[in-house]
Amino acid sequence: MSREKPRDDIIDTTAPQTKTREDRMSEVDSRFNSTLREAFGSTPFILTKFDSFMNWVRGSSMFMLQFGIACCSIEMMHTYAVKHDLDRFGSGVPRASPRQADVMIVPGTIVSKFAPRMKRVYDQMPEPKFVVNMGSCSTSGGPFQQGYNVVKGTEEVIPVDIHIPGCPPRPEALVYGIAKLQERVRNGETSPVTVKPYELEQFGDLETDELVEKLADDIDEESLVMRYNWADSP
Amino acid sequence: MSQTEEPADGEAEPEESPARGVDYDAIEGLLGDAVVSRETHRNAEGFVVRADRVQDALSSLKEEAGFDHLSNVTAQEYADRFESIYHLKKYDDPTEEVSVVVPTPRDRPVSQSAEPVFRTADWHEREAYDLVGIEYDEHPDLRRILLPETWQGHPLGRDYNQDKPQIVTFEEHENPLADDHRDADTMLVNIGPHHPATHGVLHLKAVLDGETVADVESDIGYLHRCEEQMAQSGTYRHQIMPYPDRWDYGSAGILNEWAYARVAEDLNDIEVPEYAQVVRTMSAELCRIAAHLLALGTFCLDIYGDFTAIFMYAMRDREVVQNILEDLTGQRMMFNYLRLGGVVWDVPEPREEFFAQVREFLADLPNRIDEYHDLITENELFQLRTVDTGVLEPETAKEYGVTGPVARASGIDYDLRRDDPYGYYEHLDWDVITDDGKDNYSRLLVRMREVEQSARIIEQCVDLLEDWDEEEREIQANVPRTLNPEPDAEVYRAVEGAKGELGIYIRSDGTDTPARFKIRSPCFSNLQALPEMAEGEYVPDLIATLGSLDIILGEVDR
Numbered sequence: 001m002s003r004e005k006p007r008d009d010i011i012d013t014t015a016p017q018t019k020t021r022e023d024r025m026s027e028v029d030s031r032f033n034s035t036l037r038e039a040f041g042s043t044p045f046i047l048t049k050f051d052s053f054m055n056w057v058r059g060s061s062m063f064m065l066q067f068g069i070a071c072c073s074i075e076m077m078h079t080y081a082v083k084h085d086l087d088r089f090g091s092g093v094p095r096a097s098p099r100q101a102d103v104m105i106v107p108g109t110i111v112s113k114f115a116p117r118m119k120r121v122y123d124q125m126p127e128p129k130f131v132v133n134m135g136s137c138s139t140s141g142g143p144f145q146q147g148y149n150v151v152k153g154t155e156e157v158i159p160v161d162i163h164i165p166g167c168p169p170r171p172e173a174l175v176y177g178i179a180k181l182q183e184r185v186r187n188g189e190t191s192p193v194t195v196k197p198y199e200l201e202q203f204g205d206l207e208t209d210e211l212v213e214k215l216a217d218d219i220d221e222e223s224l225v226m227r228y229n230w231a232d233s234p
Numbered sequence: 235m236s237q238t239e240e241p242a243d244g245e246a247e248p249e250e251s252p253a254r255g256v257d258y259d260a261i262e263g264l265l266g267d268a269v270v271s272r273e274t275h276r277n278a279e280g281f282v283v284r285a286d287r288v289q290d291a292l293s294s295l296k297e298e299a300g301f302d303h304l305s306n307v308t309a310q311e312y313a314d315r316f317e318s319i320y321h322l323k324k325y326d327d328p329t330e331e332v333s334v335v336v337p338t339p340r341d342r343p344v345s346q347s348a349e350p351v352f353r354t355a356d357w358h359e360r361e362a363y364d365l366v367g368i369e370y371d372e373h374p375d376l377r378r379i380l381l382p383e384t385w386q387g388h389p390l391g392r393d394y395n396q397d398k399p400q401i402v403t404f405e406e407h408e409n410p411l412a413d414d415h416r417d418a419d420t421m422l423v424n425i426g427p428h429h430p431a432t433h434g435v436l437h438l439k440a441v442l443d444g445e446t447v448a449d450v451e452s453d454i455g456y457l458h459r460c461e462e463q464m465a466q467s468g469t470y471r472h473q474i475m476p477y478p479d480r481w482d483y484g485s486a487g488i489l490n491e492w493a494y495a496r497v498a499e500d501l502n503d504i505e506v507p508e509y510a511q512v513v514r515t516m517s518a519e520l521c522r523i524a525a526h527l528l529a530l531g532t533f534c535l536d537i538y539g540d541f542t543a544i545f546m547y548a549m550r551d552r553e554v555v556q557n558i559l560e561d562l563t564g565q566r567m568m569f570n571y572l573r574l575g576g577v578v579w580d581v582p583e584p585r586e587e588f589f590a591q592v593r594e595f596l597a598d599l600p601n602r603i604d605e606y607h608d609l610i611t612e613n614e615l616f617q618l619r620t621v622d623t624g625v626l627e628p629e630t631a632k633e634y635g636v637t638g639p640v641a642r643a644s645g646i647d648y649d650l651r652r653d654d655p656y657g658y659y660e661h662l663d664w665d666v667i668t669d670d671g672k673d674n675y676s677r678l679l680v681r682m683r684e685v686e687q688s689a690r691i692i693e694q695c696v697d698l699l700e701d702w703d704e705e706e707r708e709i710q711a712n713v714p715r716t717l718n719p720e721p722d723a724e725v726y727r728a729v730e731g732a733k734g735e736l737g738i739y740i741r742s743d744g745t746d747t748p749a750r751f752k753i754r755s756p757c758f759s760n761l762q763a764l765p766e767m768a769e770g771e772y773v774p775d776l777i778a779t780l781g782s783l784d785i786i787l788g789e790v791d792r
């Protein structure tokens with residue numbers, strides 16, 4: 001596609017540059033019309049704190065841990081799937097490995113045998129990490145609170161950011177809870193880290209009492225153990 | 235002989251002869267001197283057998299009297315003794331039942347194991363040991379099954395103190411690359427308890443030889459949330475009914491509720507009005523469709539390995555069923571819809587709209603099913619993965635007490651809806667689906683065909699309900715506020731849940747709560763047969779087999 005004349009822009013007029021500048025200064029070219037562009041305005045710079053930027057990024061793209069425990073996980077699957085589609089809100093890609101996940105939704109009853117495993121999964125997630133309690137079981141033990149084997153809520157074991165009540169909560173409720181979490185993350189709020197009643201300890205470090213003495217032959221000094229105490233937990 | 239049944243076919247009343255058509259005197263003769271005495275349970279005669287003659291008694295019942303289905307083992311503690319009850323049935327006719335009661339003294343609760351006779355007794359007896367504390371002689375591997383190994387005491391025993399602290403270990407699972415394993419040919423792989431393919435919190439210890447599964451052992455109990463304790467502390471009338479929804483939580487709620495309703499109505503002699511039976515049947519079959527769709531979606535998730543179209547389609551169709559059920563019951567999953575003596579309320583007004591919604595779903599279903607067949611069963615890759623993998627022979631299945639779609643896919647023609655009728659099923663026109671493929675593929679196929687049959691049942695129910703005279707829409711029988719069944723009545727009853735035979739044993743003690751409430755979970759027995767199917771197969775076939783069993787951990791662990 002040869003031209004008869006050489007291109008005018010560079011040779012004899014400055015009009016194109018002016019036009020470009022004017023474009024920049026005035027209306028945004030509709031092809032580039034985006035909220036980001038609008039926010040930038042005429043300058044290619046934004047001024048923000050890096051922290052706020054990171055929080056915004058964090059809150060807008062959260063990877064969930066694919067973590068099914070009990071009945072609530074069925075509703076969680078519905079939340080991921082068509083109709084409710086959590087992914088619309090920038091947080092919905094379920095990751096099978098805790099090492100790739102940011103958010104752990106705890107959808108079910110935690111029992112004594114599972115509590116240490118859950119703690120391990122939580123520990124395997126990279127920082128910063130967030131936990132959403134789904135359903136009354138993970139909030140308080142729910143309908144099974146009186147059970148001899150039931151941990152009365154996830155919060156006994158790991159720190160939790162958001163509690164969603166319900167048995168099971170509707171998908172809408174879960175979506176709302178996640179949106180709230182995103183809001184908190186964007187605002188840079190976190191839950192205080194407190195010492196949990198259920199901690200993993202080495203068996204050798206436990207205070208000796210009747211029970212520890214009794215189990216001394218069965219459990220290795222160095223193995224990790226968790227005390228389960230139904231009566232004294234809130 | 236439940237109260238939920240039509241008084242048809244000239245069957246005898248429950249009080250006179252508990253189980254239909256079994257000659258108990260002949261059985262007593264057969265068992266000979268192993269029998270100490272005889273007691274009458276609501277569902278069958280119980281033969282009290284000496285603790286050291288259990289195997290003799292059970293094997294003559296199995297070999298000579300044809301009781302080839304050990305449905306359940308209940309263990310319980312009385313003030314003066316422990317007791318194990320073996321509930322036996324026949325695969326050919328589950329209305330023929332007999333119980334073998336084995337008492338043992340409190341100071342030495344040891345009885346002979348039934349494992350050599352019925353393979354399925356293995357896990358049942360381990361559970362009895364774990365929760366109640368009875369020990370079984372000659373048991374191949376008697377250790378805790380649901381609670382952690384280091385647990386102290388037996389929580390369903392009488393003198394268990396729940397307030398005592400416990401210590402739970404968090405041991406690394408054995409390391410397959412430890413020094414002493416280096417030279418071995420095999421390798422240990424832990425699958426779970428947190429793993430997307432285990433459908434919940436199940437831990438599989440698989441020993442691999444190359445890529446072949448040499449041995450697999452399931453480690454369960456990660457969701458043991460004390461369902462039996464919960465039921466034993468609730469009152470019959472209202473407090474127990476919400477819990478069954480949470481056993482098999484794959485939307486099979488009403489099917490589970492029916493198990494409790496059936497057993498409790500039997501115990502309290504409650505008659506359910508016919509209209510309520512039709513509503514029950516309709517809602518229960520809707521639940522079955524939802525549960526089978528979940529099974530289909532997650533099975534394909536296992537096979538295809540991602541959240542792809544099939545999973546999403548299954549979820550989409552489940553949403554439709556859940557909307558219908560929500561209109562009917564008020565909840566998407568935990569319906570709590572049945573009541574003793576009927577259902578809680580009638581179908582929602584305007585009725586025409588509700589029925590139109592159901593009909594629309596049913597009209598759409600054939601297309602949907604064709605679509606699934608296109609996507610799944612006619613897919614060559616899928617066939618390669620599932621045909622002739624995870625084969626379960628019918629004889630083995632019976633040994634393990636396998637029921638439900640898994641059994642029917644192995645060619646066992648056993649469905650309690652037809653064989654031990656309850657509800658309105660016997661007046662409706664539908665077929666029991668069986669398939670002779672015995673493999674993963676047939677198990678899926680049976681479920682898909684059962685969805686079609688459920689749709690047939692629902693359609694007939696809707697026809698009936700639409701024409702039901704407005705004056706005669708009785709949704710609940712007149713049941714007293716508090717139910718105190720007579721003391722020491724014992725009853726075991728089962729219904730066809732989504733996964734198979736879901737049974738409940740109740741012993742009453744004259745109060746308004748059960749003294750013992752034992753749940754027979756179909757998933758528990760089905761999962762026990764996993765090694766038979768998976769050993770010698772490739773690892774991916776193990777995953778496929780597990781998916782095709784369609785276990786729900788809430789029901790396995792209870």
Ligand code: SF4
Nearest residue numbers: 071072135136137167
């Ligand atoms: S809160 Fe309810 S639905 Fe959720 S896990 Fe607990 S019992 Fe199940």
